[in-house]
Amino acid sequence: MPKKMLDNLTESMFYVLLAFRRGEMCGTDISEHIRNLTQERVILGPGTLYTILGKFENEGLIEETEVSGRKRTYKITPHGQSLFEEELTRLKTCVADAVKEGF
Amino acid sequence: MGKTCYQLVPFELYEVENLESWLSSLSERGLIPIRVYHSPLLVKCEKSQPGVCRVRLEPAGKHEEDPPDALCELYEAAGWEYIGTFGRMFHTFRTLDSAAPEPHSDPDLYAQVIRRTTHRVIREFILSNTLFFGLLTLILVLTFSFEHPLLSFLESGFWRVLYVAILVLLGFLVELRQLCSVLSFRHRLKKGLPPRRNQHFSIWKLTLRRIATCLVILLSISWYIFLFASIGRSDTHTIAQDEVLPFPLLSTLSPEAQPGGFYMNGSDFANYVSITRDIIVPLSYDLTQSDMDADIELNVDCYLCSIPALNIQLAQELTPESAPEGELLWSNGEFYIRYYTTPATYNAGTVQCLILCTAQRAAFIRYQGKADLRQYAAAFAGLEEKESL
Structure with missing residues (x-):
């Protein structure tokens, strides 16, 4: 299985940040959204999602907005937003370079 | 259900x-x-x-x-x-749902999670082994430097030492194996390979592993039993004060002193019995550095060593002249008496006499539970008769 590292973000991490562009979300919403968006190409397991959310929260990319029972809702921070945009720009550049090469 | x-x-x-x-x-x-x-x-x-x-x-x-x-x-x-x-x-x-997604769908992130576990295992491995081998070193240093009797189970012969060594080695290998397992798993994930989750194990392999597990558990239990049995012995027998021959009491030397008791600690170390005497030092008796430096002042409390129940006088009068070093004090061809007065025992207010005997006599002097010491006198008497014949 090839690695899917995108600089500091893996593919799963990229999609989680992308999901937060739609607003505040809880873990299950994120998982469902990514599954639908990618037409089940990317399915986030609960362990992976929990790890990503913990990591993002520690690094200040997202912040918790509500705790309702066991359900936690998060939103993206300006730092997370800028990191996502940097990553997106980098990816676009990669694709543009490939197009220039005739792909 | x-x-x-x-x-x-x-x-x-x-x-x-x-x-x-x-x-x-x-x-x-x-x-x-x-x-x-x-x-x-x-x-x-x-x-x-x-x-x-x-x-x-x-x-x-x-x-x-x-x-x-x-x-x-x-x-x-x-x-x-x-x-x-x-x-x-x-x-x-x-x-039970075959459609449920795998919990860790991203191998890179999973490798990071396992990395934390690996660090934890390494930390525990280093900590536990440092503590264990540090303690072991301390025991060995205490045993061979001060001849502390509580830890003298290490002197109890080749097989016991071998047994302890095997247990230590086994414990170390089990921990090392665990460490290798988690490192190898992490390495696999780092290479981007999926975990091997569909392995099939033969009945023989599973049975052997279970037997090994049981063996490790039993050995661990036996180790603790062995350790505590060696250190916290409960078969201490108190010899009544009047059974002891004219031991000049500390009170006769120092009017304010209280008489101490005599304790005989049972030992399964095959070839010695230890006798411990508590000395109760009156508060008015000041233990000074000069007392510690000059053992002879303390030796006088225990200068006649005997067990009247055996009707055997084990030691002659021990005087500074006969025992200038406080080491080997008396020999009768069969018994060797050592009288230790270390700063440690001195500070604890305890004087100890270790009575070591030869292997030939070991079977007879070995102390068993709370048996009357007189039976050993009978055993010795029998042995004396046989030898004279």
Whole structure:
């Protein structure tokens, strides 16, 4: 299985940040959204999602907005937003370079 | 709920792939895991029809005995059920739903999670071994430098030392194996390879692993029994003061002193019995540095060493002249008396006489439980007769 590292973000991490562009979300919403968006190409397991959310929260990319029972809702921070945009720009550049090469 | 049963876990705690494969394979035999415990030895299963049940281990955080609510929420939403925390290290989830996604869909992130576990294992490995070997070194230093009798089980012969050495080595190897398991798993994930979760184990392999597990448990228990039996002996016999021959009491030397008791500590060390005498020093008696430096002042409390119940006088009068070094004091061809007065025992207010005897006599002088010392006198008498014949 090839690695899917995108600089500091893996593919799963990229999609989680992308999901937060739609607003505040809880873990299950994120998982469902990514599954639908990618037409089940990317399915986030609960362990992976929990790890990503913990990591993002520690690094200040997202912040918790509500705790309702066991359900936690998060939103993206300006730092997370800028990191996502940097990553997106980098990816676009990669694709543009490939197009220039005739792909 | 159907009938339940317990299965002995044939793998060690950190063999994540083996454990996941084995726990999942139980369902093929009609055993659905329903509970794992903080002790990683047993798993509780429910008997049912053979089916497919996947079991996965999620590394627990530091000091995390139960999974966080947020983690449970995500797992349950994805169709997984929490069944316990295995060995306080892995939150264990199972699913009967074949459509439930794998908990760790991203191998890179999974490798990071396992990396934390690896660090924890390495930390525990270093800490436990440092503590253990530090303690062992201390015991050896104490034993060979001060000849502390409580720890003299190490002097008790080749086989016992070998036994302890094997136990230590076994414990070390088990820990090393666990460390290698988790490192190898992490290495596999780092290479981007998926975990090996569909392994099949032969009955022989599982049986052998279970026997090994039981053996390790039994040896560990025996180690603790051995350790505590050697250190915390309870078969101390008190010899009445009037049974002891004219031991000049400290009170005769120092009017304010209280008489001390005489204790005979049983020993299974094959070739010596230790006699400990407590000296109760009156508060008005000042222990000075010069007393410590000059052992002779203390020696006078115990200058006649004998056991009247045996009707054997073991030592002649010990005077500074006869024992200038405080070492080997008296010999009768068979017995060797050593009189120790170390700063440690001195400070504790205790004087000890170790009576070492030759192997030939060992069988007779060996102290057993609370037996009357007079039986040893009879045994010696019998031996004397045989020898004279």
